[in-house]
Amino acid sequence: MKLKLPVTAAVAALGVLAAGAANAVTFTASGTGGDGAESASAVITTGTNSLTVVLSSLINNPTAAGQEVSDLQIFLATLPSTVSLGSATGTTINIAPGGATTAGGSITHWGAAISGGSIFLATAGTGAPGGSPNDLIIGTGPYTNANPSITGRNPQIQGTGTFVLNFTGLAAPSVTGVNFSFGTGPDNFLPGVCTANCPVINPTGGGIPEPATWAMMLLGFGGLGSVLRMQRRRLRTSLVA
Structure with a gap:
């Protein structure tokens, strides 16, 4: 009975570490499309029945609308029953x-x-309202290179847009991956690469833990081993006495 409480506490501490690290996930993507270089990032924070997505274009002084961010495909471990856009903010x-x-x-x-x-x-594309797309996310200026595909499609979101997605039927969403889209078609697609607080599950169905996850697991097992060794020493001391 003396062993149970310390072991339980160590396992609980490991769970708290894992939960804290997994709350906000960062993805980035860079590549080249028909209109030139493309680059974007998404920071996704999970909430109760919701996701907050901070979506950014990382190309400065773009030439064409094909370099602007127009779409984010989000993979979840479990899908909600419904999704709605709660808010969209940005300059x-x-x-x-x-x-x-x-x-x-x-x-x-x-x-x-x-x-x-x-x-x-x-x-633009699946999930977008009808009509010609605008409000694409464009990188920071200056915009001296902008051709008519940009100047003829106003307004634009400058740099970063923040979006809140609300769910029903999914109290605790878990993000496993994303794809970025660019242009008004959308015209080009790039898979997101996780760069911070990466999920254990990836969108292709694998189960290989990320380095941070391995570190937390090793820390927890190390603590568990220390508790067990202390208990054994106390038991031997008690028997000798």
Whole structure:
């Protein structure tokens, strides 16, 4: 009975470490499409019945709309019954030929949907409202390289957009991977690479723990071993006495 409490405490501490590290996951992607270089990041924080997605374009002074972020496909360990876009916030701008900017309006052309076993957050393609897409996420300026595919499609979200997805039927969502999309089609797709607080489960179905997960496991097992050794020493001391 003396052994049970310390062992339970060690296992509980390991669980707390794992839960804290898994709350916010960061993904990035970089590549080249038909219009040039593409790069984006997504920081996804889980909440009760919700996800908060901070989606960014990392290309400065882009040339064409094909380099702008227009869609994020999110893979979850379990799908919710429904998804809705609770809010979309960010700085919007209008870009004129030559690169001059003026303030834009509200973000109105993003939506969310469940399709093909994943969640889509989009202004173009699956999950997006109808009509010609705008509110694409463009990197920071200057915008002197912007061609008519950009200047003719205002407003744009400058740099980063923050989106809250609300779920029913899924109190504790677990993100396992993402794909980024670019352009108004969307035109190009890049798989996200996890760079922080990576999930144990990946979207291809593997189960290989990330290095941080291995470290937490080893820390927990090390603590467990120390408790067991202490208990054995106390038992031997008691028997000798």
